[in-house]
Amino acid sequence: MDTLALLAQGFAVALTPENLALAFLGCFLGTIIGALPGLGPSNGVAILIPLAFTLGLPATPALILLTSVYYGAMYGGRISSILLNIPGDEPALMTTLDGYPMARQGKAGEALALSGVSSFVGSFFATCGLVLLAPVLVKLALLFGPAEYFALFTLAFATLGGISSRNQSKSAMAAAIGLGLAMIGIDGSTGTQRFTFGEIHLLEGIDFLVAIVGLFAISEVFLFLEHRGADAAVGVSLGRITVPLATLAKTWMTMVRSTVLGFVAGVLPGAGASLGSFIAYTFEKRLVDKAGTFGSGDPRGVAAPEAGNNAAAGGALVPMLSLGVPGSGTTAVLLAMLLALNITPGPLLFQNNPDVVWGLIAALFIANFMLLLMNIPMVGLFVRVLMVPPHILMPAVAMISFVGIYSISGSTFDLMLMIGFGALGYVLRKLDVPLVPIILGILLGNQMEDNLRRALTISNGEWSALVASPLSIGIWSLAVVGFVAPLVFGKVVQAKMSATVRRAAAEADPD
Amino acid sequence: MTSDRVLGAVCLVLGLAFMFGASRIQTGFILDPLGPKTFPMIIGGLLVLSSIVPLVKPDPAPGWPSARAMMEIALALAVFVGYAVVLPELGFVPATAIAAAALSWRLGNTPLKSILCGVGIAVGIYVVFHLILGLSLAKGPLGI
Numbered sequence: 001m002d003t004l005a006l007l008a009q010g011f012a013v014a015l016t017p018e019n020l021a022l023a024f025l026g027c028f029l030g031t032i033i034g035a036l037p038g039l040g041p042s043n044g045v046a047i048l049i050p051l052a053f054t055l056g057l058p059a060t061p062a063l064i065l066l067t068s069v070y071y072g073a074m075y076g077g078r079i080s081s082i083l084l085n086i087p088g089d090e091p092a093l094m095t096t097l098d099g100y101p102m103a104r105q106g107k108a109g110e111a112l113a114l115s116g117v118s119s120f121v122g123s124f125f126a127t128c129g130l131v132l133l134a135p136v137l138v139k140l141a142l143l144f145g146p147a148e149y150f151a152l153f154t155l156a157f158a159t160l161g162g163i164s165s166r167n168q169s170k171s172a173m174a175a176a177i178g179l180g181l182a183m184i185g186i187d188g189s190t191g192t193q194r195f196t197f198g199e200i201h202l203l204e205g206i207d208f209l210v211a212i213v214g215l216f217a218i219s220e221v222f223l224f225l226e227h228r229g230a231d232a233a234v235g236v237s238l239g240r241i242t243v244p245l246a247t248l249a250k251t252w253m254t255m256v257r258s259t260v261l262g263f264v265a266g267v268l269p270g271a272g273a274s275l276g277s278f279i280a281y282t283f284e285k286r287l288v289d290k291a292g293t294f295g296s297g298d299p300r301g302v303a304a305p306e307a308g309n310n311a312a313a314g315g316a317l318v319p320m321l322s323l324g325v326p327g328s329g330t331t332a333v334l335l336a337m338l339l340a341l342n343i344t345p346g347p348l349l350f351q352n353n354p355d356v357v358w359g360l361i362a363a364l365f366i367a368n369f370m371l372l373l374m375n376i377p378m379v380g381l382f383v384r385v386l387m388v389p390p391h392i393l394m395p396a397v398a399m400i401s402f403v404g405i406y407s408i409s410g411s412t413f414d415l416m417l418m419i420g421f422g423a424l425g426y427v428l429r430k431l432d433v434p435l436v437p438i439i440l441g442i443l444l445g446n447q448m449e450d451n452l453r454r455a456l457t458i459s460n461g462e463w464s465a466l467v468a469s470p471l472s473i474g475i476w477s478l479a480v481v482g483f484v485a486p487l488v489f490g491k492v493v494q495a496k497m498s499a500t501v502r503r504a505a506a507e508a509d510p511d
Numbered sequence: 512m513t514s515d516r517v518l519g520a521v522c523l524v525l526g527l528a529f530m531f532g533a534s535r536i537q538t539g540f541i542l543d544p545l546g547p548k549t550f551p552m553i554i555g556g557l558l559v560l561s562s563i564v565p566l567v568k569p570d571p572a573p574g575w576p577s578a579r580a581m582m583e584i585a586l587a588l589a590v591f592v593g594y595a596v597v598l599p600e601l602g603f604v605p606a607t608a609i610a611a612a613a614l615s616w617r618l619g620n621t622p623l624k625s626i627l628c629g630v631g632i633a634v635g636i637y638v639v640f641h642l643i644l645g646l647s648l649a650k651g652p653l654g655i
Contacts, residue, residue: 167570183554396611
């Protein structure tokens, strides 16, 4: 009951005309960002954070704007999957399997509408799950001391690569690079300069926004230059943009099952949205694909991954909001957004700023309804955005990134740093070193050190205090299992995922 | 093969340098059991440890771009650096128009259209972000 009252308060915050307008703007921009090839949710939100920040919006409206962008981008990712067979982002990969064949059968409009409805179902019920589960986790988190938090941060890094991770040493390497970058600057509690090399600009440390925009957005421009002219959009006829009731009747159970699976995958550390859509798709295929139509344009094959990945995106918000520890790449960018607005997620946020938390959750519900209403009639407009050629799009993206970073500090030094991160990001992406642990390291490095410091101060320098409580021992064991499991199962899961994609692609495209 | 070995070697050196740097951090008067050195030491150690696997068991090399594509990327890098340097001197609109036009041209646009595209992007951003949203952009001698 308490939760419902708080949620009602949240709606009161989110339903002001100004906030509704921001949510609408965010949903619209987000869908466009998600639809553009090569600009996923992480990229889009990363570019917009500095802008929202410098516009001087108060915390709650800024939060509403950016989460709407995030949800919108999750919706938009499916458009290029279905029409071009190019996933707009990684979780949308599974949607190409049945979505693109549907488009080739002239049912692109139907596939888009159906995936819109499935996305809505997935994220709506995942947001409900968030409302129920987050307060429970917050109660648990209140038992955490600094030693437990230190273990929890380690757990986040250990499981970030996910069960399908190919190379755990590269994940660890990325985490070390990120944490190392966080050490630069004046140490908050002793006032000592660390790794500043006498450079004034480094005294305050590296701004994580500079690193994020460089690593994600600028490196994307380099990747585009490498493959330039590779994918040009072709005109596709949409057909009817509605879902026949018969199709809905046939797919609603699929949506429900996929939502549950996706949500669970999202809450668990180390899974994330890509695995959510994969699990949902393969489970549905096993369960209902008796005629072998999955992979050749079965509507259930569109509904399952879309409901699954949107539910996972909602589920991933549970640990991020209640513990302050993100479990996936996109939630890491959302954490960056919160920190940029000077909001530290975690149990204290629920206690001290309930209006921010519940306003945000209410905004998620509102964004969901808006996206459903916006996506079905306006999908034609979003499709046209896909036709913007990269030689106009990419320079614009690069320049807007520069504007965002320049507007924070107005310093050439930060711009240079951003370019450096762009080049670094390009090289690391080529070498298969994941970028998300770097971001998370920069974001969490100082908090992690603070917790270690506090734990050791309490115990008078006794390191065994880190594993003194059953809770911390539990978290450490999870971290060890989470790090070791991919070494054992990673290759198998990876092989399975790519085999499913390849087989389905071969079936859909016999030539 | 070699790519991963180079990555491992670079990270090994970086990790060792980081640990060396950490050992030379000046300790202040305020001391706590952890001190400012320990956590960086752990991170450096982690970097050293994680660099061993790519050195010993490297992944297959990625498809590096052709020399031509490499040149394109280097050129774009030069455009970005040049842009960052001249931005405060030239002002936002002229600098952005030039940089965006250069990028657009290298991404396969015709020269004339690239110039139009560059000017369009610069003016577009100026109108939306400066005139409408009130963001402060770099001001040059022309006042824009």
